[in-house]
Amino acid sequence: MTEETPGFDNEKKPEGPSDAADSEEAAQGAGSADKAGPGSAPSGEELVEVGLKAQLDQAQAALNERTADLQRLQAEYQNYRRRVERDRVTVKEIAVANLLSELLPTLDDIGRARDHGELVGGFKSVAESLETIVAKMGLQQFGKEGEPFDPLVHEALMHSYAPDVTETTCVQILQPGYRIGERTIRPARVAVAEPQPGAQGAKGEGEDAGSGSDEESGGPDKG
Numbered sequence: 001m002t003e004e005t006p007g008f009d010n011e012k013k014p015e016g017p018s019d020a021a022d023s024e025e026a027a028q029g030a031g032s033a034d035k036a037g038p039g040s041a042p043s044g045e046e047l048v049e050v051g052l053k054a055q056l057d058q059a060q061a062a063l064n065e066r067t068a069d070l071q072r073l074q075a076e077y078q079n080y081r082r083r084v085e086r087d088r089v090t091v092k093e094i095a096v097a098n099l100l101s102e103l104l105p106t107l108d109d110i111g112r113a114r115d116h117g118e119l120v121g122g123f124k125s126v127a128e129s130l131e132t133i134v135a136k137m138g139l140q141q142f143g144k145e146g147e148p149f150d151p152l153v154h155e156a157l158m159h160s161y162a163p164d165v166t167e168t169t170c171v172q173i174l175q176p177g178y179r180i181g182e183r184t185i186r187p188a189r190v191a192v193a194e195p196q197p198g199a200q201g202a203k204g205e206g207e208d209a210g211s212g213s214d215e216e217s218g219g220p221d222k223g
Contacts, residue, residue: 093183100139100178101185107134108175143177143188145170153177153184158191168194 110127113119119127142153149156149168157174165171170190177188 093180096137097180097183097185100134100137100180103130103134104178104186106130107178111176138180139185140179141176142179143170143173143175143190145173149190149192153179153187154192155187155189156192157189160191160193161196162193163196165193165195168192 107130110119110131113123113127147170149170154170154177158172160171162169162171169192170188171193172191173188174191175186175189178185
């Protein structure tokens with residue numbers, strides 16, 4: 001005969017409901033953990049995405065900075081090229097002006113020889129060749145009789161009065177002037193004449209007298 005141990009069955013029976021309760025609590029805890037997971041802490045993919053976005057922003061900022069540096073460097077280089085070109089042209093003009101200034105006395109001698117009819121033969125050919133060369137280098141002669149006196153381009157060496165001029169006028173060119181472009185190498189040396197003192201007043205009085213006589217002569221006609 002088998003004897004049943006008292007109380008053995010009673011101890012085993014409560015374990016069933018307890019295990020079921022523990023399993024239910026564990027399931028609820030897992031469910032609550034799944035629900036709370038996304039809100040409480042970012043996942044691995046989100047962390048990687050945030051890191052890549054930060055790196056992208058940093059790279060974009062560095063690119064913008066380098067682009068600005070490149071644009072500034074390019075602008076400085078363009079300014080440097082323009083400045084060098086301007087200086088080169090200026091130096092060339094000064095060198096040409098200095099050379100031609102040394103040739104002006106020779107050109108004056110050629111002009112005097114031409115005025116006196118001495119520019120003949122081989123001397124004439126040499127003189128004309130020299131004048132052609134300096135003209136190609138940009139040298140221009142100016143100064144003509146009868147033009148108004150301009151102190152910016154004329155140098156008055158002689159002065160007189162003339163009844164047939166209405167303003168200070170160049171009546172004789174003693175030495176022609178020369179320029180290169182807008183740069184005056186030597187002003188034209190001239191003799192000038194001014195209107196006779198009182199000529200304008202006398203002319204004005206004559207005009208007034210003429211008009212007065214016309215009015216007087218016109219009076220009787222109107223009557």
